[in-house]
Amino acid sequence: MGIKVGIIGCGSITKLRHAPEYKANPFVDEIVFYDRNPERAETLAAMFGGSVVHSVDELLEDPSIEVISDCSSNESHHIFSAKALLNGKHVLCEKPISLTLEHAQEIVDAQKQSGKKLMVDHNQRFTRAHQKAKEIIKSEELGKVLTFQTTFGHSGPEQWGVNKSNSTWFFQKERSGPGVAGDLGIHKVDLLHYLLDDEIEHVSAFQGALDKVNEHNEPIEVCDNIVCSLKTKKGRLGTASFSWTYYGEEDNSTIIYCQKGILKIYHSDQHQLEVITKDGERVQYHLENIQTNNNQTNSGVIDAFIDSILQDHPPLVTGNDALSALKVILGIIEAAETNTVVTIESVNL
Numbered sequence: 001m002g003i004k005v006g007i008i009g010c011g012s013i014t015k016l017r018h019a020p021e022y023k024a025n026p027f028v029d030e031i032v033f034y035d036r037n038p039e040r041a042e043t044l045a046a047m048f049g050g051s052v053v054h055s056v057d058e059l060l061e062d063p064s065i066e067v068i069s070d071c072s073s074n075e076s077h078h079i080f081s082a083k084a085l086l087n088g089k090h091v092l093c094e095k096p097i098s099l100t101l102e103h104a105q106e107i108v109d110a111q112k113q114s115g116k117k118l119m120v121d122h123n124q125r126f127t128r129a130h131q132k133a134k135e136i137i138k139s140e141e142l143g144k145v146l147t148f149q150t151t152f153g154h155s156g157p158e159q160w161g162v163n164k165s166n167s168t169w170f171f172q173k174e175r176s177g178p179g180v181a182g183d184l185g186i187h188k189v190d191l192l193h194y195l196l197d198d199e200i201e202h203v204s205a206f207q208g209a210l211d212k213v214n215e216h217n218e219p220i221e222v223c224d225n226i227v228c229s230l231k232t233k234k235g236r237l238g239t240a241s242f243s244w245t246y247y248g249e250e251d252n253s254t255i256i257y258c259q260k261g262i263l264k265i266y267h268s269d270q271h272q273l274e275v276i277t278k279d280g281e282r283v284q285y286h287l288e289n290i291q292t293n294n295n296q297t298n299s300g301v302i303d304a305f306i307d308s309i310l311q312d313h314p315p316l317v318t319g320n321d322a323l324s325a326l327k328v329i330l331g332i333i334e335a336a337e338t339n340t341v342v343t344i345e346s347v348n349l
């Protein structure tokens with residue numbers, strides 16, 4: 001008998017990633033959908049096969065469901081993911097793990113108490129170009145990493161989220177929290193921690209709601225752009241820009257400058273990774289394009305999560321990894337709001 005999965009929240013991320021990737025996974029044989037808007041659950045059950053329930057407790061109290069994907073909006077993760085873990089389910093929680101450190105800690109504690117697997121969907125770690133970059137950095141063939149720059153920007157979540165309008169929860173402070181920093185920035189913070197095997201320790205930033213308006217044509221309550229200066233524990237220096245106003249083309253690029261050369265990731269349409277050495281030699285890797293809002297490919301996250309359950313090994317992104325990335329993002333927002341340099345305390349492991 002295969003694994004039965006329950007999905008909470010039937011919006012865009014479920015439609016484009018979780019549902020198709022569970023359906024394609026050979027060890028999963030049933031998906032049960034729940035959304036407080038039942039039509040959305042019905043639509044996905046019709047598209048991908050599976051059944052629908054009308055309350056979250058029907059999912060969490062069903063002993064035949066072993067795995068839960070928490071694809072609700074950010075303010076609910078701590079309620080659903082913590083409860084699911086304490087009810088004995090393995091949980092794949094969407095990012096950001098929560099809006100506050102206290103809520104994130106509730107999920108991490110629930111994982112410890114239950115002994116079940118918790119993975120958070122920081123999917124950037126999984127792409128082939130990022131995996132290859134990690135391998136090159138770790139081998140130190142380019143020497144040590146000195147500086148970096150990273151960017152993640154697209155034209156905004158009002159085109160992405162299921163309701164396709166400016167009334168989207170992504171624009172509301174209570175539900176979205178740190179705005180574009182929590183939506184896109186947190187991906188790159190986690191990626192930097194992973195690629196550099198390091199942690200961001202000091203941050204400063206500027207933010208603004210420069211262009212997005214809500215359904216009443218007022219500027220949104222959260223930032224649509226933020227630019228940051230970062231220093232890591234190991235002393236690397238870097239910059240990061242996160243934006244919901246890159247109209248026309250997404251930018252998902254990272255450059256890592258090392259002692260003996262440069263790694264350019266997702267910088268060109270022709271190749272996904274380029275290594276340029278001190279002597280000017282260029283090696284271009286043709287790997288796989290990263291998922292964009294308009295081009296969804298298998299992220300590998302669901303397969304990795306199911307594998308960690310079946311093989312009983314720790315997932316590639318743990319609750320503490322997600323908590324650590326959230327700490328940095330909240331520090332970045334604090335730095336921007338107070339015009340100060342903020343120091344981030346390391347997550348206690």
Ligand SMILES: NC(=O)c1ccc[n+]([C@@H]2O[C@H](COP(=O)([O-])OP(=O)(O)OC[C@H]3O[C@@H](n4cnc5c(N)ncnc54)[C@H](O)[C@@H]3O)[C@@H](O)[C@H]2O)c1
Pocket residue numbers: 008009010011012013014034035036037040071072073074076094095096121122123160161162163169183
């Ligand atoms: N990993 C990634 O690359 C990635 C990309 C986009 C979104 N996300 C994350 O996925 C989550 C969902 O985002 P989305 O883009 O699918 O949003 P969305 O607005 O398209 O869908 C969210 C769905 O959840 C449902 N929902 C929200 N709160 C609920 C509750 N309390 N009870 C029941 N149903 C509830 C809504 O009705 C809606 O159908 C967010 O945490 C977001 O940050 C991750």
